[in-house]
Amino acid sequence: VTRDAALPTVDAGGADTAQMERRVPGVARPPLPRRGRARREKLFGIALVSPLVLIMLVIIAFPLANTVLLSLRNQGVIASPSAFVGFDTYRKVLGDPALWEAFGRSGIWLAGNLVVQTILAFVTALLLQRAGRWSRAARTWVLLPWVIPTVAVAVIWQWMTNSNYGIVTKALGLVGIDGVQFFADPTWALPTLIVMNSWHWFPLGAVIIYGALQTIPEEVYEAAAVDGANAWTTFWHITMPLLQPVLFALGLVGSLWSFNIVDSIYLVTRGGPAGSSTTAPVQIYDTAFKAFRASEAAAASVAAIVLLGILAWLYIRFAKPEEA
Amino acid sequence: MGAAAMALALVAAGCGGGSGGPGGGGDDTTLTLWHMEQPPHRVEAWQKIIDDYNATDPEFPVEQQVQDWNQIYSKIAGAVQSQTQPDILFTIPDFTTYVRPLGAVQPVTDVVEELDSEHGFLEAATAPYRDDDEYWAVPLYGMVQMLWYRKDLLEKAGVTEAPQTWEELRAAAEAGTADGQSGIALPAGKNLATDQVIYSFLLTNGAGQFFTEDGEVDFDKPEVVETFEFYDQLMDYSPKDSANYSWGEPQAAFNSGAATMAVEKGQYLMPFEEESGRPAADLGCEFIPQPAEGGQPGSIFYSNAAMVMSQDEERAEGAEAFLSYLLESDTYGDFLNAEPGLFLPLTEDGKTAESWTSHEVISTYRECVDKMLEQSETGALFGFVDGQYVDKIGNVSGQNILAQVIQRITVEGEDPADAVAWGEEQMKAAVEE
Numbered sequence: 001v002t003r004d005a006a007l008p009t010v011d012a013g014g015a016d017t018a019q020m021e022r023r024v025p026g027v028a029r030p031p032l033p034r035r036g037r038a039r040r041e042k043l044f045g046i047a048l049v050s051p052l053v054l055i056m057l058v059i060i061a062f063p064l065a066n067t068v069l070l071s072l073r074n075q076g077v078i079a080s081p082s083a084f085v086g087f088d089t090y091r092k093v094l095g096d097p098a099l100w101e102a103f104g105r106s107g108i109w110l111a112g113n114l115v116v117q118t119i120l121a122f123v124t125a126l127l128l129q130r131a132g133r134w135s136r137a138a139r140t141w142v143l144l145p146w147v148i149p150t151v152a153v154a155v156i157w158q159w160m161t162n163s164n165y166g167i168v169t170k171a172l173g174l175v176g177i178d179g180v181q182f183f184a185d186p187t188w189a190l191p192t193l194i195v196m197n198s199w200h201w202f203p204l205g206a207v208i209i210y211g212a213l214q215t216i217p218e219e220v221y222e223a224a225a226v227d228g229a230n231a232w233t234t235f236w237h238i239t240m241p242l243l244q245p246v247l248f249a250l251g252l253v254g255s256l257w258s259f260n261i262v263d264s265i266y267l268v269t270r271g272g273p274a275g276s277s278t279t280a281p282v283q284i285y286d287t288a289f290k291a292f293r294a295s296e297a298a299a300a301s302v303a304a305i306v307l308l309g310i311l312a313w314l315y316i317r318f319a320k321p322e323e324a
Numbered sequence: 325m326g327a328a329a330m331a332l333a334l335v336a337a338g339c340g341g342g343s344g345g346p347g348g349g350g351d352d353t354t355l356t357l358w359h360m361e362q363p364p365h366r367v368e369a370w371q372k373i374i375d376d377y378n379a380t381d382p383e384f385p386v387e388q389q390v391q392d393w394n395q396i397y398s399k400i401a402g403a404v405q406s407q408t409q410p411d412i413l414f415t416i417p418d419f420t421t422y423v424r425p426l427g428a429v430q431p432v433t434d435v436v437e438e439l440d441s442e443h444g445f446l447e448a449a450t451a452p453y454r455d456d457d458e459y460w461a462v463p464l465y466g467m468v469q470m471l472w473y474r475k476d477l478l479e480k481a482g483v484t485e486a487p488q489t490w491e492e493l494r495a496a497a498e499a500g501t502a503d504g505q506s507g508i509a510l511p512a513g514k515n516l517a518t519d520q521v522i523y524s525f526l527l528t529n530g531a532g533q534f535f536t537e538d539g540e541v542d543f544d545k546p547e548v549v550e551t552f553e554f555y556d557q558l559m560d561y562s563p564k565d566s567a568n569y570s571w572g573e574p575q576a577a578f579n580s581g582a583a584t585m586a587v588e589k590g591q592y593l594m595p596f597e598e599e600s601g602r603p604a605a606d607l608g609c610e611f612i613p614q615p616a617e618g619g620q621p622g623s624i625f626y627s628n629a630a631m632v633m634s635q636d637e638e639r640a641e642g643a644e645a646f647l648s649y650l651l652e653s654d655t656y657g658d659f660l661n662a663e664p665g666l667f668l669p670l671t672e673d674g675k676t677a678e679s680w681t682s683h684e685v686i687s688t689y690r691e692c693v694d695k696m697l698e699q700s701e702t703g704a705l706f707g708f709v710d711g712q713y714v715d716k717i718g719n720v721s722g723q724n725i726l727a728q729v730i731q732r733i734t735v736e737g738e739d740p741a742d743a744v745a746w747g748e749e750q751m752k753a754a755v756e757e
Contacts, residue, residue, distance in 0.1 A: 076719075078401040080425055162573070163565040164506075164582040184513075184567035186735055270724075272514035273567040274731040289397055290722040291754060292422070 064305075071298035078294045085295075093299040101275075102283035103307070105190060106259060109279050112194035113201075113258040114251065120198060121205030121250075128210045139210075146203035154267035157196045158183065183269050186276035193277055197264050205250055212246040213239070244321035252315055259308060280304055355386045355634070355643055358400075359414035360393045361662070369662035377649050384642030386412075397422060397722075404428045404633075411634040411643045415461055416626050417452035417708050422718040423631060424460060430632045431458035435644040443651055444672030448700065449627040452708035461629035462647045465660055465667040468700045469524045469623045470692070472578060472592045473585040473608040474600075477505070481584065486610040490528075490554055493585075493613040497561035500584030507561035509574035509583035511727075512734055517571040518727035520624045521587045523706055526551045526726075527622025528614035533709045534720075534751065541755055544748040552733055552740045559734050567735050587612065590696055593665030593689045609692040611699055625703020627670060653677045665689060668696060719754035 071089055075082035093099060128139050145153070160168045161182040172180060182192040216239065224234050262281045265271065271278035271286065278286075284304065288297030357374075361367065367390055378385040389410065391399065396419075403409040404426040415423065423429055436450060436459040449463035471493070473486060481500045487493040497507030511517040526532050531547035559566060563577060575592060577583035579599035586592070596607045612623045630647050634640040650659050651671060657679025660667040664685035669675050675697060680686060686693055707717025714720075729747040732738040738746075 077422060077425060078398060079405045080401075158568075161565070163563045164504075164577050164580065179564060181565045181567070184565035184569075184735075189568075269568060270514045272728075272731055273512075273735045274728075286723070290724075292397075292719055292722065 067298045067301055070295055071302050073295050075294040077292045078288070080294075082295065089295045089299045090303075093296050094303060098275075098278075099280070099283060099300055099303075102278050102280045103304075105276075105278060106280040108190060109194060109261075110255055110259050112191065113198055114255055116194060116198040117202045117205055117254065117258075118247075118251070120202035121209055124202065124206035125209035125213055128206065129213050142206060143203045145199050146201065148200070150200065150263050151267060153196065153200045154264060157192075158268060161192070184273055186274055189269055189273060189277045193265055193268060196268070197258070197261060200264065201254075201258075205254065208246060208250055209243065212243050216242050248319060248321050251319065252312065255315070256308060256312065353384055355384045355411040355639065355646065357386055357388045357412040357414075357630075357646075358391050358396075358410040359388065360391050360396055361414070362390055362392065363663070366662040369658065373650070373655060373659055376655070377646060382642065382645060384411075384639060384646075386646050401426060407635070409633045411632065411639055412646070413631045413633055414464070415629055415631050417629075417705055418718040418721045420453060420461055420629070420631060421707075421713075421715055424455075425715075428633045428635065429460055430634065430640050431460060432462050432632055432644065433457075433459045435648065436462055439648060439651055439671075443674065446627075446670050446672075446700065448625055448703050449629075449670035451711055452627055452705060452713070453629055454711075455713040461631045462644070462651075463627050463629045463670045464647070464650060465628050466670050466700055466703070467589045467626040467628065467666060468668065468696050468703050469520060469587055469589050469612060470696055470699060471585060471587055471610045471612055473610065474578065474581065474583075474602075474606060475608045476602060476606045477581065477584045478608070486608055487585075487613050488610070489613050489616040489619065490525075491616055494554075494557060494561075497558055497585065501561045504582070506563045506577065506583045508558055508585040508587075509569070509577040510555070510558055510562045510566055510587065511569040511571070511574055512559060512562070512566045512730050513568045513570050514724050514727045514731060515570045516721070516724065516727075517569070517574075517588075518730060519721065519724055522551070522555055522726045522730060523624045524587060524612045524622065525555060527624065527702075527704055528612050528619050529554075530618065530620055532622060532704050532706060533712075534706050535709075535712060535714055537712075539712075539714060539755075541748055541751045543751050544745050549740050549744045552730060552744060555730055556733050556740065559730075567731060590665035590668065590693075591663065593692065594663070594685050604688050607689070607692070609689075609695055611695065621699070621702040623699050623703050625700055625705060627705075628667075654679055656680060657683070661686070665693060665696075668693075668700060714755070716755045720751050723750065723754060725750045725754070 072084060072086060073082040074085045074089060124142055128135055128142065148156075160166050163169055163181065168182070169180070172178070180188065182188050220238055220242075221234060224238055229237070259279075260281060261279075262285050265277055265279060265282050266285070269277045271282040280300070281304075284297050284300045287293050287300060359370070361370070367388070370388060374386050374388055400409065400413065400423055404423075409428050413423065420429070436445070436453075439445065439462065440450065445463055446466070449466060450459060453459050453461040453463065471487070473496075478484075478486075478496060478500060481496075481502070483496045483499050485492075487496045493508075500507035511521060523532065526548060529547045529551045531545065531551055534541060534543045536542045563569070563573075563583065566573075571588070574583065574586045575588065576599075578586045578592070579596060581600065592607070596602070597604055600606070611621060614620060614622070632640050632643045632647075634643050649655055651674070653673055654677075656669065656671070656674045657677045660669060660674070660680050661683045664683045669677070669680060674680065681690075707714040707720065725747050728750070729743045732743040732746065733740050
């Protein structure tokens with residue numbers, strides 16, 4: 001056993017290195033000079049992370065760099081000849097009110113999904129936590145909306161809201177509410193899409209929150225009960241604070257994920273009627289693949305990435321839960 | 325991140341190769357055919373024809389690969405860039421204007437002229453594919469819109485004659501509207517289905533030409549405004565949620581008896597009896613109604629065709645040989661009957677080919693089929709009217725500008741003249757890009 005293994009060092013990466021070297025007992029090696037050992041450790045570290053860095057370069061950095069380069073050109077049809085135009089494309093795209101209106105709808109879409117999904121997920125998780133046969137059965141079945149393909153979700157919701165044979169339309173008619181055109185009325189299209197999308201995705205949040213609830217020790221609740229805390233106080237002063245890290249991560253990932261959604265909207269309304277459900281990603285998709293203005297779509301994508309980056313930073317800066 | 329995903333999609337579209345064929349060259353002797361006809365029965369019917377062709381031991385056998393219309397624009401761009409495009413790509417006129425600038429489409433003038441002399445193409449079939457003194461695709465099958473009506477429901481409403489004019493159509497739609505039943509089911513979503521129905525009415529009002537002889541946009545004119553006003557009036561008798569309707573919803577409403585009339589292509593024939601539970605005799609068809617004064621016959625007409633994209637001369641000849649095989653009398657009917665009634669013959673001898681006429685659907689609805697063939701002769705497609713070839717028409721049709729105009733009128737209550745003026749601006753922007 002080497003001296004290094006017997007007496008672990010505490011310099012950069014020292015703990016890991018000591019553990020590593022402990023795994024080769026009985027191998028005697030001449031002690032390395034301190035500088036040489038540090039260099040070897042550094043190279044070893046680089047070798048370990050280099051595959052990941054390479055993968056990230058290929059699947060993230062290259063497409064992003066390519067998109068930025070594309071946004072500085074005036075390409076129409078994808079892969080067609082184009083010329084470098086500097087920031088002209090950005091001036092055109094950012095000067096178009098339609099893009100900012102689409103960003104506005106994306107804000108509504110994002111906030112709506114965040115609120116509706118969080119409420120649905122939280123309520124479901126709390127119900128799942130209750131003891132009983134129905135709760136145990138529901139833990140499996142609650143995942144059903146999540147496993148249904150998005151195409152099927154779109155078809156189901158269009159059927160349910162169809163004015164001729166939709167069950168929702170008929171049910172509303174029975175209670176005297178006629179004429180609600182869920183996907184055909186600009187007032188209702190985006191809110192209905194938010195509800196549809198939330199119905200599709202809330203089980204994921206519910207399962208994650210349910211899992212987090214399971215990690216809260218029962219003793220904490222028992223102690224609170226001994227101190228006379230009622231259910232409301234227990235929820236706000238024990239459950240919520242202990243769930244903060246999970247809710248924070250769910251909020252961040254879920255929001256960015258929601259912003260990304262094109263398929264649900266496109267399958268049902270294609271951004272209509274009259275543009276009322278055209279969110280930024282839908283607008284970008286239409287620009288690239290319907291209007292065949294690839295560079296403008298790339299510029300709008302870059303703008304969206306910057307905007308989302310700022311929002312994500314603000315969220316982390318102000319909503320990150322304090323360390324315990 | 326969403327935008328990052330979109331960025332990935334853009335780059336993938338620009339750089340990615342298709343899974344497709346070796347049209348760009350290679351050792352493989354199999355020709356790859358891409359088409360966008362996804363319904364399984366169509367794929368199955370065409371596979372049988374391909375199998376029969378391959379059984380003749382051609383130098384280049386063929387295999388089909390089914391693509392999605394929503395993805396083909398980005399996929400073919402990537403495939404051409406990486407030289408993995410198919411040898412044969414099915415197309416419609418405006419899609420051809422998109423693909424040609426990518427640089428892999430071969431002129432097929434010789435084979436089209438040869439087939440024309442042998443089978444006799446309709447003028448409307450070949451014209452949209454002629455540019456720069458060459459043909460760029462081999463016409464294969466046509467599609468045309470008609471007015472479909474439920475005889476049982478119209479008779480119940482007191483309408484005994486099929487509407488011929490706009491006024492009669494409006495009156496029939498009003499009469500056919502009852503509790504739980506709409507007089508007509510029209511699409512008004514932001515989609516191609518809406519574009520097509522509006523365009524049929526535009527043609528009957530002499531407003532089908534959106535461009536001047538110089539190729540300038542000429543959309544904002546009284547006949548166009550008048551047609552949109554009429555469509556808006558018809559929407560009063562269409563289901564309340566028509567602003568989100570595409571192809572499927574009007575047909576479902578029609579077959580279920582929730583709508584009395586609809587305007588669409590021949591796909592209404594095959595499923596009618598099964599889905600409606602009514603005898604074939606209850607399905608009526610008529611030419612697209614036209615204005616009583618100054619109207620003219622017309623309907624949107626799509627000549628579907630096949631482009632040859634092989635870069636190797638021998639492979640290109642192999643592709644042309646297969647396309648010629650499809651148009652032979654014995655084969656053509658089976659090819660068309662992949663969707664009987666929707667896919668119409670584009671050749672003179674095809675109209676009478678027994679392989680086509682003997683199909684049960686064609687013989688059952690022979691009267692309607694004949695009307696569709698007659699309507700085809702007055703058919704047109706925007707961007708290709710009167711022999712015109714607008715290079716950037718794909719930019720116009722891709723954005724569903726006609727559908728957006730009607731949505732502004734029916735959904736937002738905008739004045740039709742203002743909405744049409746907006747549409748003209750959009751078309752100008754699309755064409756000038």
